[in-house]
Amino acid sequence: MRDLLLLGIETTCDETAAAVVRRRADGTGAILSNIVHSQTEDHAEYGGVVPEIAARAHVEVLDHLVARALRAAGLRLDEIDGIAAAAGPGLIGGVIVGLTTAKALALAANKPLIAVNHLEAHALTARLTDKVPFPFLLLLVSGGHTQLVAVTGIGEYEKLGGTMDDAIGEAFDKTAKMLGLPYPGGPAVERAALQGDPERFALPRPLHGKPVPDFSLSGLKTAVRIEALKIAPLSEQDVNDLCASFQAAVVDILADRVRCALRLMRHQGLKPSALVLAGGVGANQSVRRALHKVAADGGTRLAVPPPELCTDNGAMIAWAGAERLARGLHDGLDASPRARWPL
């Protein structure tokens, strides 16, 4: 097999992104270009992503981003082997923009189209950055998803546990909003937590010790609200302490649920080559530190892409497209955009 060059397009939420990656014949990869246009400022005044604004913003910039990604990689469209776009899950208006653009490019250049599942792309990024072999345990923690998955191959995903209510990133975002911190909440909470006391507030760790690695975050969020109301009006130090206590609870919850999932995988006779941390919350340094130890204690290692590849980007879509195309998997021009698309 020869090297494959893939163009990847990401438009499922509030980042418009395009990238080119190379997948070498030996299965290793390299990022040739990776351009992300964040719409954060367009949505900041609304305190969250507005789907209609997101879709329009994708339309405005995507063509330019694709051209820039190709230029930065030093390639013409006809030198690319396949065109990958995230076909879901996500905000449907944005998904339609990215997938339709990819279809038009694939048609014009007569190249295969790969309709990529955004969650699969997060899952496989660690194989691009860290050469992680199968099987591995995936902890996917983003704004819309919180899942523990046993990954045994491309397209072979067994969900071990998930959230019963809010996603972890969503809990960060809602907590930030409640405390008057800017959107997106994750980085803002992490910054505030650096100056705070994680032991000042005793917050719950829902489902701690339960034998199935599910998550429940809404009670934790409510507990933060109750503590905040008790001491309102909040000083800057109060906010910092609430953020630190919230983040410490999230870290404990993640550590406990991952330990549980590692045990389950072992019971199934699977020896995970790594614990792979993926999704935007993977950018959080406290989460990374704690899971590093959990993985080592569990006889494996933590594999986590650099922060800019944990949040949404085009390289992860291009890489997932390359992994699929290398196995002869591609899609017709009738591939449908999907708001919901479980792994």
Ligand code: KG4
């Ligand atoms: O994967 P991602 O970029 O988009 C989705 O597919 O959802 O994840 C975005 C989520 C947001 O909820 C954001 O607040 C959270 O990841 N996030 C963080 C951090 N950076 C981003 N959460 C905690 N700490 C961070 N440093």
Ligand code: ZN
């Ligand atoms: Zn994502």
